[in-house]
Amino acid sequence: MSTHPVPGADADPGGWGVRGVSVVFGDTVALRDVTLSAAPGQVTAVVGGDGAGKTTLLRTLVGRVRPRSGQVSAPATVDCGFMPTGASGVWQDLTVDENITFVAAAHHLSGEELRERRTQLLTTAGLDRAADRPAGALSGGMRQKLAFCLAILHRPRLLVLDEPSTGVDPVSRVDLWRLVSRAAADGTAVVMATTYLDEAERASVCLVLDRGRALASGSPQDLLAHTPGTLTSGDAPAGDRALSWRRGRLTRSWHPGPPRAGEQPIAADMEDAVIALTLADQHREL
Known part of the structure; x- marks a missing residue:
């Protein structure tokens, strides 16, 4: 487990997450004393408007941003999956199959294990018939589903998704949520930022951010x-x-x-x- 403690911060006993985290970029306070828990088998939704701090929080959780204060608890990098916003999670000049092969090599997946995992993910995502198509030729929704498959390929313990369904068609949104739910059902701790509040209502826990501060946290109910x-x-x-x-x-x-x-x-x-x-x-x- 990679932990970045700061004096005065205690580890969260409930699983992965951040506690009392503040992040500062120059004169801008991007996060101020934010706490979030990510339990195995649950989906935690992070919601808020533009500039609320959602992306900064997710990047802090996976170790891409180091906080000024507070504590971050997460699995080792090899046990994390991260899907950035937009199409930046795929290599557009590579085919769907080549994207899978490239990421699999980074995680030392090969042989029968890789064949089974590839078939399972591409079939579930509805990408099995597009395996030979360049990622850049896919629709926005299909690219987002491919990016999800790449993030979850190695069965991470913590899966972090930055607005995975933004800008995709309604059918692809349903497909993506099905993939997210299946990952959580398999025991993965899922944290996702979303601009769709109907998706947030399906999560186990919601964190509402505004201007880098937590306004509320709890179950949707x-x-x-x-x-x-x-x-x-x-x-x-x-x-x-x-x-x-x-x-x-x-x-x-x-x-x-x-x-x-x-x-x-x-x-x-x-x-x-x-x-x-x-x-x-x-x-x-x-």
């Missing part, structure tokens, strides 16, 4: 049950003191206090909960 303030829905914004945004044909309105006279609060979904957490944090700073 806990986050929904403890959404701060009052949320309503209607054809127009609910009063001058409410903050509002569009959801389809309707307008969501939120304010930090309990329901006012005549208000009919609605139950939050994950998108509502993340927005409410962010607005509540901004309200506290005023």
Whole structure:
């Protein structure tokens, strides 16, 4: 196990993860005292807007960024799998099969073990008929599925995925989530950043980040049950003191206090909960 301790930080007894981690780039604090746990057999989702610190957190977890303070606990590099965002996880001039062979060589996989693993992953990902196609000629969704196969090829103990389904078609999103779920069912600890909050609702644990700080962490059910303030829905914004945004044909309105006279609060979904957490944090700073 590779551990990067800093005085004052204790190891997390629950598995892999980070505890009290802060990361600074020049004058920018990218992460501030963030804690995240990654348990074997579970999916942990990291959500937040652009600049929230999601990618920095994932790169810190796999040892690509060293924190200024806090502790990182992760398996040895050989037991980690990392899928970066976009198409950077594949070699586009190589075919699907050549990508598999190249990564397998790095992990000393060969012979029957490699043949079985290749067949299993490409069939599950729906890439078995594209094995001879250059990765650069694949659709965005197929490239993302190939990148996932490369990250999981060596059966890592910790799998870290940076927005694996961003920009792919709905069918490929379903395929990717099936692959993620199967990896967790096989005992892998999975940590994934995602911009799709319906995916976050399927995770065991969600961490909500904003401007490098953790706003909330817990099961999706806990986050929904403890959404701060009052949320309503209607054809127009609910009063001058409410903050509002569009959801389809309707307008969501939120304010930090309990329901006012005549208000009919609605139950939050994950998108509502993340927005409410962010607005509540901004309200506290005023």
